[in-house]
Amino acid sequence: MFPSLSEYWRRQPSGYRPGATLLKVIQDLQCLRAEALEGAVMRFSSDDGGLVFDVREVVQAQFLMHLVLTEFVLQVPSTGAGQVRIELNHRGAVRRQGIACKVRAGDAQALSGLLAHLRGDPALLAALMPLDFKRLLIEREGRCWTVRLEHIGASEVVNRMPGFRRYIRLVPEQRQCLLQALHAFKDVLGKS
Template structure:
């Protein structure tokens, strides 16, 4: 019984069309190279190859509706194989005033170095402060860093009653902030 419940809750919501949101996001990311890896999964890159990241569709069931969120995933080699996890968020109640880095696992000395670098990197701050992200996680393990950024745009809302589908576009301005943030995070994590 428990296995059947887990299988039912782990299923994609009815009406979910793998790859549709990815194709919409692909239009918003025009000018980048694209390679389809699977339905709902694609790899994007700059023409010069300086930045390569994946975009993953994440369907999320709600009552009489579902969301298709997109997660931008950037990977790069790490200097150490030790595991660590961090979450970044905006600070400030009404206005974004800065970034807060919370360590969820790993060596506290690494957390202190990372927080110091984040605070000192003006280019990264200028890209992340106006960026409308829901989640930003930095994970290190098995000799690799993985950046997982879930943006508020580039997602789809699908409702059953009343029936509608709406794609939340990734604006040109947010696209530029996103690409700059991923580029600077890649650079910042290069020697950590």
């Protein structure tokens, strides 16, 4: 008769417009070609085809409001096999002092070379240190690496009371760092 509380929280929040945030992301990433995929997903590619990644909307319902976050997804072929999951975060409480890598699945000793590259690659560090990301995961399933980066920008806040909708832009500096990070991940993971 009445839906359970878990079903209530899983449904899309009222006021959510699938794809509306992605239209604004297209404006922020005008330097790339955009192609609509199934659902609230867009594929972006550089003119030379050297970088191809997807952006999908992630909706988080909260009391009388919801967030529409964007997740940047890059896939890179892997030379190895086996399940791996690595979480990356900034180190430092007040100032960013480096990148911390936590192995959530897989053999940490077998991944030591990759972890050293992730912590020490100059191009990757130069891009990740100023980048404002909320979540960054690297996963390997089969013969494919998947990088999932949830940026703080390129997201939308929708409030029902008082009613407002605000898009948080992906500013040019952050866009540059994001694209550099995706290029660097492609280079580093392509060798692993």
